[in-house]
Amino acid sequence: MDQKLSTNQLIAIAQQFGTPTYVYHAEKIQQQYQQLTSAFANQNVVFFYACKALTNVNILKIVHKMGCNVDCSSINEVKLALYAGFEPKRILYTSNGIAFSEIIEAQQLGVNINIDSLSNLEKFAQEYKATYPVGIRLRPNIMAGGNLKISTGHEKSKFGIPVEQIEDVLNIVESTGLIINNLHIHTGSEIKDVDVFVKGIEVLFDIIPLFQHLEVIDLGGGFKVPYKEGDGATDIALLAQKVGEAFANHPYHRPLQVWFEPGKYLVSEAGYLLAEVNVLKKTKATTFANINTGFNHLIRPMFYDAYHKITNISNLSGTVSNYSIVGNICETDTFAWERSMNEIREADVLVFANAGAYGFEMSSNFNSRFKPAEVLVMNNEAQLIRKRDAFDDLLRNQIEVL
Ligand SMILES: *Cc1c(COP(=O)(O)O)cnc(C)c1O
Numbered sequence: 001m002d003q004k005l006s007t008n009q010l011i012a013i014a015q016q017f018g019t020p021t022y023v024y025h026a027e028k029i030q031q032q033y034q035q036l037t038s039a040f041a042n043q044n045v046v047f048f049y050a051c052k053a054l055t056n057v058n059i060l061k062i063v064h065k066m067g068c069n070v071d072c073s074s075i076n077e078v079k080l081a082l083y084a085g086f087e088p089k090r091i092l093y094t095s096n097g098i099a100f101s102e103i104i105e106a107q108q109l110g111v112n113i114n115i116d117s118l119s120n121l122e123k124f125a126q127e128y129k130a131t132y133p134v135g136i137r138l139r140p141n142i143m144a145g146g147n148l149k150i151s152t153g154h155e156k157s158k159f160g161i162p163v164e165q166i167e168d169v170l171n172i173v174e175s176t177g178l179i180i181n182n183l184h185i186h187t188g189s190e191i192k193d194v195d196v197f198v199k200g201i202e203v204l205f206d207i208i209p210l211f212q213h214l215e216v217i218d219l220g221g222g223f224k225v226p227y228k229e230g231d232g233a234t235d236i237a238l239l240a241q242k243v244g245e246a247f248a249n250h251p252y253h254r255p256l257q258v259w260f261e262p263g264k265y266l267v268s269e270a271g272y273l274l275a276e277v278n279v280l281k282k283t284k285a286t287t288f289a290n291i292n293t294g295f296n297h298l299i300r301p302m303f304y305d306a307y308h309k310i311t312n313i314s315n316l317s318g319t320v321s322n323y324s325i326v327g328n329i330c331e332t333d334t335f336a337w338e339r340s341m342n343e344i345r346e347a348d349v350l351v352f353a354n355a356g357a358y359g360f361e362m363s364s365n366f367n368s369r370f371k372p373a374e375v376l377v378m379n380n381e382a383q384l385i386r387k388r389d390a391f392d393d394l395l396r397n398q399i400e401v402l
Helices: 007-017 026-039 057-065 075-083 100-109 118-128 163-176 195-210 236-249 391-395
Strands: 021-025 045-050 069-072 091-094 112-115 134-139 180-184 216-218 257-260 271-282 287-291 310-312 320-326 334-342 349-352 373-378 381-386
Touching: 007 021, 007 271, 007 349, 007 373, 007 381, 021 026, 026 045, 026 057, 026 236, 026 373, 057 069, 057 075, 057 373, 069 075, 075 091, 075 100, 091 100, 100 112, 100 118, 112 118, 112 180, 118 134, 118 163, 134 163, 134 195, 163 195, 180 195, 195 216, 195 236, 310 334
Parallel strands: 021 373, 045 069, 045 257, 069 091, 091 112, 112 134, 134 180, 180 216, 216 257, 287 320
Antiparallel strands: 021 271, 271 287, 271 349, 310 349, 320 334, 373 381
């Protein structure tokens, strides 16, 4: 049975903690993880939660307790993961474009590291030689055709070491003795087509024989979850089947472990954003419902044109008509245009679905508004896990020199 919070639970949380508030459902996160581990039960696969999706330390503790590892995209995320109780071996730092000093720090903390540039790889190799095995993040997309030397030139992604520079990687390995134990690719987010992962594996199969100390193939994250009614998701069972087949059919008998780094898949559907209607405004074009949040709290609709399902949980049987759901900040912050909704009245509570991933995490204090509170529901009990900002938070770190 799909783990979901009921309307009554959400209404009660809005009343108890106020709005706007993010709500996370622990059992749903566990259910998503269960789906991954059971699909891959017969394979040597390990999951690292890409925690940039949601880093509240209580969420990290839930992830830790359920046995999942963690993937970090900054040294501070690494430190948060350590703080939450992850042992260094269960932490992966997939860096991109970072200062070398952060890589040194990560090495000193003893975590797994994926390095994404020749420059940092060279520095790392000079410093640590064969003493600290690392992974490399590759940019695989340009490999259409399967030839290591092809440079298509159309690829403009900043991420990873372009695969046509693999010779340079090999030169570094040869001259320093650096041990490369992991080949990593992360092709993007919301990948519904499992063949994208299979193609990634095929690209890596060309490269695997070049690295004799390889232990891990890291296929990144990007599993899709449904946002809209009728939206598809990444078929995890099919993915598991195809990954299994790809490895069964390939000629290398080294027992490589496969890593995945799901972010959104684990926490998106576990999250809800509760907001309240400030003002209703009828115009010729549309009827606006101005709610007490904006892109300062949930930027995905404006930043990615993302669709979030919105429900008026204060009036579930209200007559349906069209509303445009907009925020309360001085900037165009349209969450939904002419969305079919149950009748909206001022002070009604609206809930956004799929708000767990890249929701609170991308929030700001724009317009000097407070960041929302965060609430965790576990065993049907709702607990505050982050206070709403208060006025002092806006002045914290400011230095008055006048
Ligand atoms: C963001 C990110 C992920 C997670 O992506 P999702 O779409 O949230 O699954 C995984 N790996 C790396 C390296 C990332 O940067």
